[in-house]
Amino acid sequence: QVELVESGGGLVQAGASLRLSCAASDNSLWKVAVAWFRQAPGKEREFVASINNNGGTTDYADSVKGRFTISRDNAKNTAYLQIDNLEPEDTAVYYCAAGPTTHTIKVVHTPWGQGTQVTVSS
DSSP states (O other): OOOEEEEOOEEEETTOOEEEEEEESSSOGGGSEEEEEEEOTTSOOEEEEEEOTTSSOEEEOGGGTTTEEEEEEGGGTEEEEEEOSOOGGGOEEEEEEEESOTTTTTTSOOOOOOOEEEEEEO
């Protein structure tokens, strides 16, 4: 089972961009799909985006299409979430997880880690 660590969050102003990273503890990330989720204060965790093992297939929640881009660099054992034009509504803890496929990763994935905090001020 691959273990993932999120990083790259921070406190930014609305309109700024952030690139979140999801780093694997070993060289097994190339085998699995990766997904990003987020949990805003007072809300349940929600799916954000996913990418398959080789990067050829991506999926996004409707709410983030156009501003969020998921990518990966298997040589670096890292997946990314580029967030452009951040809005206060994007404030949340962002988590990544790995699973067998993008079709099932919303419900079948690695345990939650600590996530990385994104805070957007207006």
